[in-house]
Amino acid sequence: MTHQTTVLHGPTDIIEDFAFSPNDQLVATADAASAARLWDTATGNPVHTFSTVTNSVRVAFSQDGSKLAIGSDDGTVHLFDPATGNELATFTGHRMMVTALAFSPDGTMLASGSRDATVRLWDVPARTALRTLTGFTDYIDCLAFSPDETVLLAADGGGVLHRRQVSSGLEGTHRPLFGVPRAISADGGTLLVEGGADHRAHVWELNQDTEVASLPGFERGTAALSTDGRALAMIGYTGTAESPLQLWRLRP
Numbered sequence: 001m002t003h004q005t006t007v008l009h010g011p012t013d014i015i016e017d018f019a020f021s022p023n024d025q026l027v028a029t030a031d032a033a034s035a036a037r038l039w040d041t042a043t044g045n046p047v048h049t050f051s052t053v054t055n056s057v058r059v060a061f062s063q064d065g066s067k068l069a070i071g072s073d074d075g076t077v078h079l080f081d082p083a084t085g086n087e088l089a090t091f092t093g094h095r096m097m098v099t100a101l102a103f104s105p106d107g108t109m110l111a112s113g114s115r116d117a118t119v120r121l122w123d124v125p126a127r128t129a130l131r132t133l134t135g136f137t138d139y140i141d142c143l144a145f146s147p148d149e150t151v152l153l154a155a156d157g158g159g160v161l162h163r164r165q166v167s168s169g170l171e172g173t174h175r176p177l178f179g180v181p182r183a184i185s186a187d188g189g190t191l192l193v194e195g196g197a198d199h200r201a202h203v204w205e206l207n208q209d210t211e212v213a214s215l216p217g218f219e220r221g222t223a224a225l226s227t228d229g230r231a232l233a234m235i236g237y238t239g240t241a242e243s244p245l246q247l248w249r250l251r252p
Contacts, residue, residue, distance in 0.1 A: 018224035060101035071098025113140025155181035190229030
């Protein structure tokens with residue numbers, strides 16, 4: 001059964017993005033003032049602050065938990081070791097703010113989406129650019145690799161889910177969504193769609209095309225799903241009221 005497990009208190013600025021660590025013991029947040037933070041999901045206490053990235057807006061963990069990517073509103077992507085806080089690399093190329101981040105399952109590739117309506121693929125071990133995917137008609141809202149790393153799912157702000165071949169960047173299939181997408185689980189199987197008029201967050205299983213949860217207090221906002229889609233972090237807005245950062249268990 002879906003239930004709320006923890007509320008995190010602390011940040012005083014607008015939370016732009018969240019990401020779970022693979023073991024769900026940590027959640028990373030990016031806020032509008034600049035600092036990306038790590039939190040203990042069991043206690044709700046802050047663990048670490050990354051203060052070297054100006055205006056952090058997106059965060060993502062690699063699936064082994066050894067890397068944390070932080071995207072900035074200046075279009076740069078920063079790679080960190082979440083255990084030590086050391087910066088490992090900075091990727092440049094986007095002309096506008098970073099709007100989505102995702103690691104491949106084996107951690108060797110990082111995808112970044114931007115308000116410039118492009119997706120860039122980065123070679124993590126080599127710290128170099130691989131290719132740029134174009135042809136989107138709106139900014140990129142969320143990204144996820146398929147488990148075999150051959151397909152990249154990209155949901156854009158126009159409400160379209162694209163499936164692109166990683167090796168070539170060519171479009172495989174695409175489908176319309178009924179709302180604005182806010183998060184895809186790292187396995188590419190679970191999608192959160194912003195509800196809008198009904199003030200609820202709707203969670204869908206993409207593989208089965210079925211709704212698995214409908215959560216209150218989310219006319220608009222920011223959200224992140226755990227790697228397997230079982231847990232959800234979200235901060236919602238209804239009218240002008242902002243809810244605290246909430247953690248939900250979607251299924252056992």
